[in-house]
Amino acid sequence: MSGKRIMDIEVLRAIAVLGVLFHHLQGSLFTDPVPLLERIHAWAQPWWGVDLFFAISGFVIARSLIPALRGCSNRREYWEQTRNFWLRRAFRLLPSAWLWLALMLLACVFLNRSGAFGTWSANVQATLAGVLQYANFRFADAFFHYEYGSSFVYWSLALEEQFYLLFPLVILLCRKHLVWALLALVAVQLFTVRTPLLMVIRTDALALGVLLAMWSVQPGYCRWQPVFLRRPWAGVLALIGLAALLSFMATDRFTFAGYRIGSIAVLSAVLVWIASYDRDYLLPAGRLQRLMAWIGSRSYGIYLIHIPAYQLVRELTFRLQSADLPSPAGHPIVTLLIAGGLIVLLSELNYRLIEMPMRNRGATLVKRLGTSRTVVSSPGATSC
Template sequence: MPRLPGLDLLRSFAIVWVMLFHSFLVGGLGPGFEWLSRFGWAGVDVFFVLSGFLIGSQLLRGLQRGEPLRLQDFYWRRAWRILPAFAVVLALYLAFPVLREAPGLEAGWQFASFTFNLFVDYGRNQAFSHAWSLCVEEHFYLFFPLLAWAFTRRPSAARFVALCVLLVLGGVALRAGVWLHNDALQPPRNWFIEDIYYPTWMRLDGLLAGVMLAALRVYRPGLWVKLQARSTLLILAGLALAALAFWLFRDRTGLMANAVGWPLLSMGFGGLVLAATAPQGWLGRRAVPGASWLAAVSYSLYLSHKLAMHAVHTWIAPVLPWHGLALFPVYAATVLAVGAALHYLVEKPGLRLRERLSPRPPASALAAARGA
């Protein structure tokens, strides 16, 4: 899929929002600016919807055309996209405890196996905790291709809708049940993070919303185009649903928020993603300066921003005469510099190496084979 300005805008907004939220690690943005970061955790849910849509579109389009499912090629490309930068950041966390934003770190094998979000002891080990969302994404990459292949062997709109409804209602019931169980027992640990917020099976709503959009785009292109023509209405509806979810999330750890807030939030962000694909819509009409670059480096920024914040807080801020909000440009510049370094020195070379080592034949050979 070609780069779309609207999707780049959403991705850049999401990464900035997440980093503002994590500014609490160094005291936040100061009095009067808490509203900028209060719901910043929802930036991750924007990423989930985008991932579900982009990966779903990529896989479903090929399956819809009758192409075989090339799992080796899919996993190869995902591994080279994710692992080089992740391995470098993980190595820094493991080898240099002084760089960590929190003292405790889970065992390296939990990060390497992408099971950190399933076995974390959050009370003791909070360093590199934002890797939980990457674990969720990796589980999606592992299982979704097989599920998509199984469903497209005999496509059925009724079965697909039934599965989506089942997953949404199942998630509501599961989160509500776990919340009520833990609220009654009050175990001596951070059970909200460990049992509800981090586990993959609790956080499928955003990915599911993205996959539903992908299925609509691939299998109902006429309806997709009609919806794109109503992008302004989609933006308003998406914002209304997100606002309703945020109203529920006033108590972020409450029952109603965690039972039904996640699907509402995901549907709201889904509406914004659909609107962002419309070339003539408000979100996708023209590129916003800087948004494409932020979107391109967003993965490296996400991985490294806590390291950068901690470095400024520990070694740079104490020697500067500024305090509070005046330090914000220093934090911002350092975060962007570290993320850009990771992107250009590790992430991009990894992608180039992926293309050189790709097990698939070049496009010219594929075209010749098809012609023969």
């Protein structure tokens, strides 16, 4: 399969991570109420960026993994491909995740006069949950009951990593019935009341992303291409409209709360569907697209880093106030700019020094093992 990035997918990654960053401002960066944020949150909640990430992950992983596994002629080749997939995912995700778990734990000990990083005991337990990939279950157990720790965003990473571990096995077990199994998985969740446990194992957006990837190799996929979005700014307006609808659905003002998560998953999959054709429907080529693509390419690091960055700014503010020095406290815009600059700097360093070197090392290891086969090309959106 071609390694060419789909720019609209990168744009969606950027939107997803920016939404999560904005959602966590109140409570993680600002402990005192910010009236403007409260007014915005009353009408628009951007936490649905997590579900958009899930839909993107399902699509991106499935469009390469399913053809590769179905192209295997025997069980040995199947397990070699599966092992190679697991190795690439591990080298891609775990080094950065474990690094920032360790740094948050150190910050809890050495940079925590204000208590911004939480208690030692909660962070030790959260770090263990993050390393052992059960952070989502701990998050559900902790929800409104006890302190989780600084690494609470790792619940979604744990869910994705569980998906990466189990998905090759699901492909093997379901074989030709994979589509029906995924449709059943989505249908059951659409009409199920989401308890805290079901919220942290929600897989409807992931399954819809996988189904989209499978559909993208079928002849009918091209016939459904949204060509009307080629009109100037039509795609941008569609993106803004869907994002606004998703943000409203994520608030308490959305009256059909029982169907909230399923509806968000479906609309997230719609955005990924539009992006999948690789026609720059959602955002035309230009400076803004390049900026969003940069954010999208660093979105994993940004997601890991934003909470410790917010907490570090709070710690800095506390220390400056304690020393009677000028601090950004009382100036939300200044605080926001400092936190944003810190996130940009740290995510770029993480991308250059950790993410890319470890990703390349994983690819080199897979190549050295000498068991990787030529991946069966999936025509996907590029054939339209």
